[in-house]
Each structure stands twice: as C-alpha cells, then as structure tokens.
Amino acid sequence: MKENKKSVLVISAHPDDEAFGCLGVLLKHSEAGDKINFQWFTGGRDEKQFEGMKKLANLLNAEYANENLADQELDALPIKKLISIAEAAVQKHKPDIVYTNFIGDLNKDHRLVSEAVMVACRPYRTITPKEVWMFEVPGTTELGIRPFVADKSVEINKADKENKMRLCYEQEMINGRESVQSFERFEKWPKLQ
Numbered sequence: 001m002k003e004n005k006k007s008v009l010v011i012s013a014h015p016d017d018e019a020f021g022c023l024g025v026l027l028k029h030s031e032a033g034d035k036i037n038f039q040w041f042t043g044g045r046d047e048k049q050f051e052g053m054k055k056l057a058n059l060l061n062a063e064y065a066n067e068n069l070a071d072q073e074l075d076a077l078p079i080k081k082l083i084s085i086a087e088a089a090v091q092k093h094k095p096d097i098v099y100t101n102f103i104g105d106l107n108k109d110h111r112l113v114s115e116a117v118m119v120a121c122r123p124y125r126t127i128t129p130k131e132v133w134m135f136e137v138p139g140t141t142e143l144g145i146r147p148f149v150a151d152k153s154v155e156i157n158k159a160d161k162e163n164k165m166r167l168c169y170e171q172e173m174i175n176g177r178e179s180v181q182s183f184e185r186f187e188k189w190p191k192l193q
C-alpha cells in the first residue's frame, strides 16, 4: 500500500507561493495520501504570511522547513548556498515529484530558487525526482522575462482551494491588492510547466 503513495516536495522562495501557484494540485496529493513537504527559503513578507502558510501545511498534513533568509534579497547570496539548501531538501525527502517557482519569473527570488532546484534535481545523483514542475505565481510570473507556457493543466476542486485559501490567508486577501487580483483568477490555475 505504501508503494502507491508519493513523496512530494515543494521548494519555493516565499511562504504562500505554492498556495497561490499549485494548492489545488497539492490538495489532490493530500487526498491521495501522498506525503507533502515544504521547503521555503525566506520567512516571507511578514509573520502573518508565514503563519498563514503554517496553517495551510497543517491542513495538508505536511511538514515544513524554512531557511528564514531575507525576503527579496536572495540575490545577495552565492547561488551555491541556494543550491545546497535545495539539494539538502531533495536528499532528505527523496521526492518522487518536486514543485517549484517558474525560472522565468519577474521576481528574482522566484528565479533564483527555481534555478537552484533545477541544479539540485539534475540527474547525476542517486536521488533524482522523477518529475519536476514549475508553477506560476500570478502577479509576477506573467510579467516575467520569458513567457510561462503551461504544458500540463490539472483539473482541481476550485471551491475547495478557495475555502482553504480564505481559511489561512483571509487577512492577506482583504488587505493585499495583488493577492485579491490573483485570487480572482483562480479558475485558470494551477498551470504547470
């Protein structure tokens, strides 16, 4: 029975990237009994954002780790350090599937984390995920340096995703103009590349 369950690792720059980007897919993994782990690089914009993501991790029965690096300052660090964080997460969780930010995103943190993940998942190690997917974060991905063209689209339970988002990010939805705009575009998501 255990063989049917997958190990899913989500590596993202900021707490909430994956919530906006591929929560519908993660809910399906959770329902299927797959084990989900989150690896975040930064603490996010503020404590409230991080608290929201912790709530979401609990809902998904997921475990999480956060490097608590400075938000929007990942480019101040050597790429080698970012790669080592991604590599350690991959080696620890031995994922079948990895989800991460889009490599052509406007947000530099997103781009750097995605690049680090691609290096960490290159097929030379004994532990290499079978699948690596990039998700879009509305508000930054569509403004990116290269177009996000989805080559996989997953049917999701939109209402379930919205309810879970409201439960965890209600304050952010009300206060964040960018988040509200993003929230209105849920039906198009998640797209993966």
Ligand SMILES: [Zn+2]
Residues within 6 Å of the ligand: 013, 014, 017, 107, 110, 137
């Ligand atoms: Zn982000």
